[in-house]
Amino acid sequence: MATPALKDLPKVDVDLKSALESFSPTALKSASTEEKCLLPTAEDLIEERKHFDILKSVEDFDTSQLKKTDTVEKVVLPNEEDVKMEKVQQLVSGIEGFDSTKLRHTETNEKNPLPDKDAIQQEKSQHDFINGIEHFNRTSLKHAETQEKNPLPTKEVIDQEKAA
Structure with a gap:
């Protein structure tokens, strides 16, 4: 690859150019580098191997070696009658233990909403x-003829009234 001509190079600001020319690498602070090893330790490998072995033994387990058993579930819940008796007992103890001296006297006003x-x-x-109206018997009605008593005037009568 050929070196570009001077006119083809990008223009650099004068301040930046002078700063780059006056730069001294001795003015930099020295820093020490520290390598960090990201490889797992021997303990990590042992733990991972144990976990892998457990998973492998579960996957390879032969279920034909198991024996058939019947499970017996023992439920020790109170039946419906015991629950009712307990509720009644709580209600009775609440009534017997009520302190009627805490009640206040009130006057009752009876209102007649009737x-x-x-x-x-x-x-x-x-x-x-x-x-x-709902139970009216329509069969008791008699047929009636409607007679028009106020007929509309004819065209001749209208013409006569207009002429008059």
Whole structure:
């Protein structure tokens, strides 16, 4: 590859160029490098090998060596009757242990939410009216002919009124 001509090189700022020319590598601080080994230790390898061996033994296990067993589940839960008796016992003990001296005396105001006789009579008459409409017997009606008593005027009568 040929060296580029001077005119083809990129232009560098004068300040940057003078800073680069006056740079001294002796002004740098010295630093020590430290190599870190990321390889696993012998203990890590032993742990990994143990874990691998356990997984391998589980995968290779022969289930035909197992014996058939019947499981017997023992449930020691109270039956429904015992639960009811316990609830009743708690209720009775709560009632017996109640301190009635903590109660305060109150006056009871009785209010009569029933309507008066007029309202009842009005509601009954309205109910009878609606009931009569719902259960009306249409067969008791007689046929009637409708007669038109207010006929519309003819064209001649309208023309006469316009002329008058």
